[in-house]
Amino acid sequence: MSSVSHRQLQVQPLAEIGQLKIHGRTTGELAPLTLFWTGSAVELNVRASELWMEAESGYDHHESWISILINNVPVSRQMLNAGRHWICVFRGMNPERVKNIRLVKEVQAMSGDPGCYLQFHAVRTDGGFLPVEDKPYRIEFVGDSITSGEGVIGAKAEEDWIPAWFSGVHNYTAMTAEAVQADYRVVSQSGWGVLSSWDNNPQGNIPDIYEQVCGLLTGHHNEALGAHQKNDFGSWQPDVVVVNLGTNDDGAFHSPEWQDETTGQRYKQRLKEDGSYHEEDLAAFESAVTKFVGKLRTCNPDAHIVWVYGMLGLSLMPAIYRAVDTYIKSTGDRNVSVFQLPDTTSETIGARTHPGLLAHQQTAQELSGYIRGLLSGS
């Protein structure tokens, strides 16, 4: 497979290429490869003059976008139309030199679009492949719209909720991983929290779907693609798990109640008259944090678990500290910590009043410093 022949373009199914490196949680299936989460990617080292990749994209509402990196530099970023298409990754290059190529999913898994999926079937090239080395470390990021890179792209005035404004590449996750030399995965969803989504929907919580490959996806097609399979944690154990959740849990306190249409049950995180969090509801949030840390530990026995918070305000930070404290005291597990991220300012904000590129860069700088400390101390 790594023999080099430059004469003619040959199609090869992904499943027949031994030296692919897949980033992000998948089912392991390569025929075709389905990428679920933002930042998920297919990476390869290829000695060739030309390379095409066959992608398949579908959606009811929200189309997929990808970025192409050549030798670690973003070169192309594009919307994928529905259907199966050959994408030219590069052409006209020196056939003797090896290129590192990465096609990255720029958009989060779409819990609200049962028809949304992104797949890669095959490559077409005149060359051959070489192995891709692993980075020294592995990080898993778990989060919400911030971690999905919502608002990194686009003018500050943009208000539409569309995939175009998301980025997996210009994202603190990618930058932090690069800074500490880590492979990384992302599990994230806009609007979701630890206990509920920003609008009090109790199903909009990350912990419930954490153990599946991509449990928040809906629809028969995604189920058939294996999104609901149990994730194989044994195959990829991170050195660090970064959880960036809480922002939407705070939102729930400030949003109207959510009613379950089937049961009629109403859900609402309450504020007291003086504007402070209602103790019972705050306790429910803290309990959810404590439990989620426990689940993360079960799935990732040796990882440093770091709960990060603060890019869009700090109001739940004391509760997060308490909840993590409770976890540590009840388990004796001291490999868990809390780290405050820098707040987004009028200079660093992006589209849709979300953190912009500068905010992600600042977060990556501070977070990578903190993670470097964890990794060197262990």
Added chain:
Amino acid sequence: MSSVSHRQLQVQPLAEIGQLKIHGRTTGELAPLTLFWTGSAVELNVRASELWMEAESGYDHHESWISILINNVPVSRQMLNAGRHWICVFRGMNPERVKNIRLVKEVQAMSGDPGCYLQFHAVRTDGGFLPVEDKPYRIEFVGDSITSGEGVIGAKAEEDWIPAWFSGVHNYTAMTAEAVQADYRVVSQSGWGVLSSWDNNPQGNIPDIYEQVCGLLTGHHNEALGAHQKNDFGSWQPDVVVVNLGTNDDGAFHSPEWQDETTGQRYKQRLKEDGSYHEEDLAAFESAVTKFVGKLRTCNPDAHIVWVYGMLGLSLMPAIYRAVDTYIKSTGDRNVSVFQLPDTTSETIGARTHPGLLAHQQTAQELSGYIRGLLSGS
């Protein structure tokens, strides 16, 4: 045409849309619109939820790339495969809000590829169009690979000469124009100079093709598209003409002779034994500069003409000053000046040992300051 109807996507030929704004030299033809030069663009204000653009691209060797800007922010950058394709510019947006859209040619006109062209035929949208305002000023940039943005994209180690590494958007031309609030056009070609190209080919000179729409293109198809038509200078008079040429003329002194295969004539800008420029050949360069300034003045009677130089070394600067001096003394035309650009350093270099993004930003900052002075003084 500017009435708004959001129900269904309707195809409209470009020629039927009254409110388009076209950037860059064209023949005026809209059925279809051919974009020749880097930085050329079609711009429109559209009130719609969705917009597609039908592009047609062809090439023998060098494919075209475009960037899409939404509300002045780059959102997508992609290679265009050969053929006629519908490109989705945006979808799923608020149908009531007006978006400013710009599709920009990222790659220079390709003198070496007679089959290379880029066209736009039609739009498909559920909305209507509004007028695009002109900027207060107009600038024309004339240059070589630096002005073509060669090397702005890509890793520093890249050596292949391919369109992927060019950018019209992340380019000092675009940044300078933005900083001084100007519409702008670019006339540029990698390897070309005032007197000859870097390899002493006397046909690789910009002055000879300056008066045509895009006179350096070859092939019957480009001729049929009107590339060789006389440019209608009267229709678009710049306030400032920036000429960034000389770097390849210096290269000619350090490159082997070029032989015209039909006439057998040899061309060579000579160095003396001590490494200095041969006086006769330097004089030929200066004469070419002086004449080109005269031609620029003929075509642009009221513009400030600024010869800029220095992003890749300063060796011909004294000759440029002399040549411009000669022009001024012989004509009394004092609306011509010379401005040194900041040199590219190991920190600011990009791909293919060309100025990188940081070099273009630094140049734009200094050049826009200088141009602001010209514009406020006039």
Added chain:
Amino acid sequence: MSSVSHRQLQVQPLAEIGQLKIHGRTTGELAPLTLFWTGSAVELNVRASELWMEAESGYDHHESWISILINNVPVSRQMLNAGRHWICVFRGMNPERVKNIRLVKEVQAMSGDPGCYLQFHAVRTDGGFLPVEDKPYRIEFVGDSITSGEGVIGAKAEEDWIPAWFSGVHNYTAMTAEAVQADYRVVSQSGWGVLSSWDNNPQGNIPDIYEQVCGLLTGHHNEALGAHQKNDFGSWQPDVVVVNLGTNDDGAFHSPEWQDETTGQRYKQRLKEDGSYHEEDLAAFESAVTKFVGKLRTCNPDAHIVWVYGMLGLSLMPAIYRAVDTYIKSTGDRNVSVFQLPDTTSETIGARTHPGLLAHQQTAQELSGYIRGLLSGS
């Protein structure tokens, strides 16, 4: 007093100038004025061509340094030799224009030098004085060497503990106050903590001396100067109290025991065998934090109290959060919060392995953003 006469320099005792503004805790005495803490200053608006200030400085070990600011820009920084000296602040300036002048103590109060003091007796000028306006807000900073600006000045390799490396001007306290438009005061001491100093000396705690004007000074002379008087909190109530303590309390866990020579008693914050904090000793630290917040509240009934931490590591942050939580729960006082400061890195470090200028700037940027939020929310 504010009449202007430029003919001759006239000496005026400070006590006779009605329009002085004194920064920092003092006894109120102006004949002479004693400045105790770093960042303390005498500020005045003067319409004159020349101004001198009579300073008196004494020390057994550690000399005083001052900076002079003219119209808010540092112009001079100098060591004060022992004795009584006239310092020329400015000369040769336009006698008709008003200058804002500030002489700032650059060095902390020196608990280890009973002979150290800094006083101002009189001015000599050809002009007159005008009132100095108050800023819209007031902040009090309480801290250790970080807050004393230790290491802001000097090469990274410097290791000597000398006053030259301290600065009250190039200090996050001054920068933060400037950014939020606040007058400010500093109470700080290198090596000290909430419970004890870095070397386990229980007397090296800030809470015990907080209520006095400058209770950590020793010696008969300082006592005679009123350092041990009760501070008049009513005369200057801050909008925000920032406490930056804990770094030396962590140091105590990693330092040998301290023995009280008179009583023979030994003091030691203990680590457990696994390197974690001993629970009892950590509880003692937390109790000290909780109590100190209570004392701060008593002295500053309406202030936002913000405990900040993290410029030299985060290890005690969970304990600080717990301790503040305990305070809030037991009192219902919700006007207290915790804010993490950015860690110092190899790029931002200064002399003596303390935060350098860049670290103070970064802290000021983040802390001022946080404080702005507090002030706008109240």
Added chain:
Amino acid sequence: MSSVSHRQLQVQPLAEIGQLKIHGRTTGELAPLTLFWTGSAVELNVRASELWMEAESGYDHHESWISILINNVPVSRQMLNAGRHWICVFRGMNPERVKNIRLVKEVQAMSGDPGCYLQFHAVRTDGGFLPVEDKPYRIEFVGDSITSGEGVIGAKAEEDWIPAWFSGVHNYTAMTAEAVQADYRVVSQSGWGVLSSWDNNPQGNIPDIYEQVCGLLTGHHNEALGAHQKNDFGSWQPDVVVVNLGTNDDGAFHSPEWQDETTGQRYKQRLKEDGSYHEEDLAAFESAVTKFVGKLRTCNPDAHIVWVYGMLGLSLMPAIYRAVDTYIKSTGDRNVSVFQLPDTTSETIGARTHPGLLAHQQTAQELSGYIRGLLSGS
């Protein structure tokens, strides 16, 4: 002399210390040492716990200022009162470690103040001295107020012409020299030019005084100090001479005539009615530039001579290029070039509408890159 004894402070006249390094043109006299130009300095390596320096300062109008650098970091900056004073450079430091110390004259030679001088007589220390190594290169800077660092210190609103706003340390000369690892000297005077001063005084030209140690000083005292002695060029030959003159020559075109009170002769660089330079007067300027380059070459036979210009506008740049061209053509000496400096902007301006710290930093960055090219090419 380099033996180390830390017990008691000993006074040593400068003339008895073998290992001093003197920066800037002097007469060679060390008993005492007179520093004439800005950036002039006395540098020493001392192994001691304490060091004092005996300075003597005098003036009729403009006092001297010095900066003290310890291990290459500015630690103190102060006005020197008239008279002879001991200045404490450092105290309380580790007696075993060697400190590099530099006392730098912050203010230019004062042509307008016959009474102005700065001297150093002796040191007082408990330690001994070690040799100071030379840097690999040497640069001489020749210029006007820009090169004197006028306006680097102070608020933008400052308008008084006083020594406080000058700096030799925060100056592009010092920064450029540091960046290219060069020892350096400065010859500069506010208001002066190549042909005349800004107000058309023909005596305000640098070329006439260039060959003396400090020929622009006046008064018997300065003459007695040797200011008018012929400079010993043989003792210190620069690798590069940077001339930053022309800004005041442009000013002369825009200022009223100057009348010589003794001869009654009037001097005026004229503008034509259309605002352009009068040809005869421009020719006089160019002739002065050409001649000065010749004088610089005579004095510095092997140096790269670089005429730099542009920090406060570019209007005379074509004339400078012509004049240097004339020199090169008439002599064949090609080791002379012209380099444009970045213009000062509203962001980079300092006090007195002169370049501020940011402007000096930007100039140093670009100029040091250019000089590095010269030095590596030779």
